[in-house]
Amino acid sequence: MTTAALGPALREATRVLADAGVPSPRADAELLAAHLLGMTRGELGAAVVLGRAAPDGLDELVRRRASRVPLQHLVGTAPFRGLELAVGPGVFVPRPETEQVAQVAVDAAAQTVARTGAALVVDLCTGSGAIALAVAHEVPQARVHAVELDVQAHAWAARNLARSPGGARVVLRRGDARTALRELDGSVDVVVSNPPYVPPGAVPVDPEVADHDPAVALYGLGADGLEVPRGVVRAAARLLRPGGLLVMEHAEVQAVAAREVVDATGAFTPAWTEPDLTGRPRMVVARRAGSAPADDRHTDPGARADVEHSPS
Numbered sequence: 616m617t618t619a620a621l622g623p624a625l626r627e628a629t630r631v632l633a634d635a636g637v638p639s640p641r642a643d644a645e646l647l648a649a650h651l652l653g654m655t656r657g658e659l660g661a662a663v664v665l666g667r668a669a670p671d672g673l674d675e676l677v678r679r680r681a682s683r684v685p686l687q688h689l690v691g692t693a694p695f696r697g698l699e700l701a702v703g704p705g706v707f708v709p710r711p712e713t714e715q716v717a718q719v720a721v722d723a724a725a726q727t728v729a730r731t732g733a734a735l736v737v738d739l740c741t742g743s744g745a746i747a748l749a750v751a752h753e754v755p756q757a758r759v760h761a762v763e764l765d766v767q768a769h770a771w772a773a774r775n776l777a778r779s780p781g782g783a784r785v786v787l788r789r790g791d792a793r794t795a796l797r798e799l800d801g802s803v804d805v806v807v808s809n810p811p812y813v814p815p816g817a818v819p820v821d822p823e824v825a826d827h828d829p830a831v832a833l834y835g836l837g838a839d840g841l842e843v844p845r846g847v848v849r850a851a852a853r854l855l856r857p858g859g860l861l862v863m864e865h866a867e868v869q870a871v872a873a874r875e876v877v878d879a880t881g882a883f884t885p886a887w888t889e890p891d892l893t894g895r896p897r898m899v900v901a902r903r904a905g906s907a908p909a910d911d912r913h914t915d916p917g918a919r920a921d922v923e924h925s926p927s
Contacts, residue, residue, distance in 0.1 A: 621648065621662055624669030628677045635681035643686050647676045650690040683822035695745045698752060700775050702743055705767030707832035708823075709745040712891040713809050716864045716898050717749040719889060720807035723860045724754040727804045732756065737799065737854055739792035739808040739847050740764075742832060744772035744785065746807050751781030759785045762795045765831050793846035799854055806851040809864040814840035841869065845876050852882035857905020862889070862898055870896040877901045 619627070625644050632640035642656075649659045651670035676689050685708055687693040693702045695709045696717055702708050720736060727734035734757040738747035747761035763769040769789045776782035788795055792810070812835040813819065819828075836842035844863060851861040861883065865873040870888045877886035877899055886901035 619669050621659075621667045621669045624648070624673060625663065628673065631677055631681050635683070637680060637683070643680055644677065646686060647680065647689060648673055651676070683826065685823040685827050688827065693743070695743075696749045696753070698745070698748055698779055700743050700745055700748070701771060701778065703771070704827070705765075705829055706771040707742045707768070707828050709743055712893070712895075712897055713745065713864060714749075715889070715891045716807065716809060716862055717746045719862045719898065719900060720746060720750055720805050720860075721753045723805045723862070724750055724757045728754060728756045733758065734804045735799070735802060736760070736805045736807065737796060737803050738762070739795075739806065739850060740810040740832075740843070741772055741787070742768050742809065744775040744779075744782075744787070746809060747772075747785045747787075748775060748779050748781055750805075750807070751784040752779070753781075755781070755784065757784070760788060760796055760799065761785055762788045762790055762792050764789065764791050765829065768829070768832065792843075793850050795850070796854060801853070802856055803854040803859055804856065805860050805862070806847075806854055807862050808844075808847045808851075810843045810847050811835040812840050812844050812865050812869060814838065839869075839872060840866070841872060841876055844873065848877050848880060852880050852903065855903035857903055859903045860900065861903070862900045864898050867895045867897060870899070873899040 625648060628644035629641045632643055637643055645656050645659055648670060649656045651672050680686060680689060687702050687708045691701060691703060692699045693708050696714050700709060724734040724736050734754065736750050736757050736759045738761040741747050741761035741763045744761055747759050750757055751759045761772060763772050772787055776785050776787055811832050835844055847863060855861065874886040874888060877883050882904055883901035884904055886899050888896045889898045889900050891897040
């Protein structure tokens with residue numbers, strides 16, 4: 616394949632990946648070739664027209680992708696809200712649906728900055744650092760603290776902070792999300808988290824997830840997968856100032872249970888559910904009990920009832 620012209624090589628790569636069940640075979644073939652050629656996917660089209668040769672190494676990358684090694688591991692990066700994050704074995708690959716979780720945190724931080732000139736944000740279970748970096752990049756006046764317990768994931772987060780816009784505005788801490796940052800208790804404006812939440816028996820279907828994402832980033836412990844999220848919620852209850860916002864990702868079928876976890880603490884006003892970009896109920900949002908800012912968009916859960924769903 617590597618001695619062929621680029622166009623035929625891409626067609627053959629697409630066929631191989633489709634036969635292997637890869638969900639987006641043409642896109643993946645093009646992204647692998649663009650990675651090897653050091654160009655964007657858009658530039659690849661011009662290279663095909665010009666009859667450029669296929670790059671060396673394309674056969675091997677296609678073979679590995681056909682074995683369901685994640686595309687992001689092969690190219691070494693994952694996009695997230697305009698950032699390019701370094702990822703690989705040992706860290707959870709950030710997903711597009713988590714971009715909306717980050718959006719809620721970004722909006723809340725920006726609203727706090729508009730009122731007070733600054734905002735304090737904490738990202739618990741930061742993984743690659745995706746959400747923390749998105750907030751720091753998009754809300755430059757925010758101070759962001761990120762917490763990660765796993766050694767390998769913490770190393771990936773540190774690498775991303777060093778190479779990403781806004782990384783200098785993020786303080787990375789290796790520690791347990793349930794107990795970290797006690798020096799910030801009662802002063803945080805936004806706590807955001809994409810914790811592990813998969814129940815122990817619910818093995819992900821996609822081999823890219825089941826075989827390559829670290830188990831510590833997937834399984835939330837407890838019979839319902841919500842033991843780690845419960846710890847995150849308790850941490851948020853002590854970290855947040857009155858009126859501060861919690862936003863936490865969960866599985867689509869956990870919407871009701873996640874709200875119950877938050878409400879059971881007695882520390883928040885009634886929790887509500889927000890959708891991801893596809894409209895699925897994927898995050899729980901709540902305010903720390905106390906005086907909430909009058910101009911905040913997320914003060915009335917009843918106004919968001921159209922996006923609250925029960926498990927299917």
